[in-house]
Amino acid sequence: MSADFEVHHFTYGPLTPALAYGLSVLGSFLGLHFTTRALAAAERRERIWWLVGGSIALGGTAIWVMHFVGMLGFSVSGASLAYEVPLTLFSALLAVVFVGAGLFLVGFGMPVPLGGLLAGAGVVAMHYTGMAAMNVGAETSYDPLLVAASVVIALAAATAAFFFATRVKGWLSTLGAALVMGVAVSGMHYTGMFALNVHATAPGPVDGADPVHLLVPLTGIVSVVTAVLCGFVGGSAGPGERRREAEFVEGLERELGTGY
Structure with a gap:
């Protein structure tokens, strides 16, 4: 069924998606x-x-904040x-808890796909719960094929993220993996958004908070937390931690080398 109301995903041009x-x-x-x-x-x-820090960073910033900053461009x-x-x-809460549960599974020796699928399910739950929180005063529906595509992207992206987390080494490799993850998370978000149809009914009043008044402070708070985490990463590693991290990376290199 085609949308009767015109839906805009990029109201402010490339600003919000970028x-x-x-x-x-x-x-x-x-x-x-x-x-x-x-x-x-x-x-x-x-x-x-x-792992708690990783849960906040991935679930809170990479997924939840990304979603609602993108939603600032939706009208x-x-x-x-x-x-x-x-x-x-x-x-x-869904994003942080599900991603955290997946990270803890992987962090304590469980298979990467299991943790990735759990985190991916959390991404899906977060996205469509966030959409359910939005009131437009009109009837809405979703294209099931695009919804299914968004679910597949979320599961694949989360699993890939956990694979990278256990395999990448060095800042440049981590940055490259993060760039790929950003594409995957954004792709899931906009695939899910393009699945939304808003149908012509007599527009009614909407209950809830204004998007700008709600989302800007919330995303700002999480962004501040992210900045604190950045500072923590930059200043927390002592010599012992750096040595253990180097030994871990060397072990990964040997493991990967024996796999060829």
Whole structure:
């Protein structure tokens, strides 16, 4: 069924998708780096804290903030938009908890695909919960084929992220993996968004918070947390941690070398 209302995904041109992609890359970079540090950690408590940081970076910044920064560029001609605050916040919790659960599985020796599928399911749940939090005052529906495509992208992207987290070595390799992850996360988001149809009904009043008044402060808060995590990464590694991380990377290199 075709959409009766005209839907705009890029109301402000390339600004919102470019900013969303940049934040997704930053969150992916931090999450991958934190996971590498967690796997190299000698102590259980230290590993747990690195995995918690990775969960916040991947689930909070790379996925949730990316989604809602992208949504700042979404509009529907002839209809108003508003967000249910509790459901919007719940979508953030879903992203962090599911991604965190996947990271903890991988971080403590479970197979990468298992953790990736769990995290991917969280990405899907976060996206469509976030969409359910949006009120447009009109009837909406989704193209099932595009929804299915977005699910496949999410599962593949999360699994790839966890594979990179256990295999990449060095800052440049991690950055390259984060750039790829940013494309995957953004691709999942916009595939899911293009699946949305808004049908012609008499537009009614919408309940909830104004998008700008809600999303700008929320994404700003998470961005500040991300900046703190960046500073933590830059200043936290002591000589012992660097040595253990180097030994971990060397072990990966030997493992990969014996696989050929």
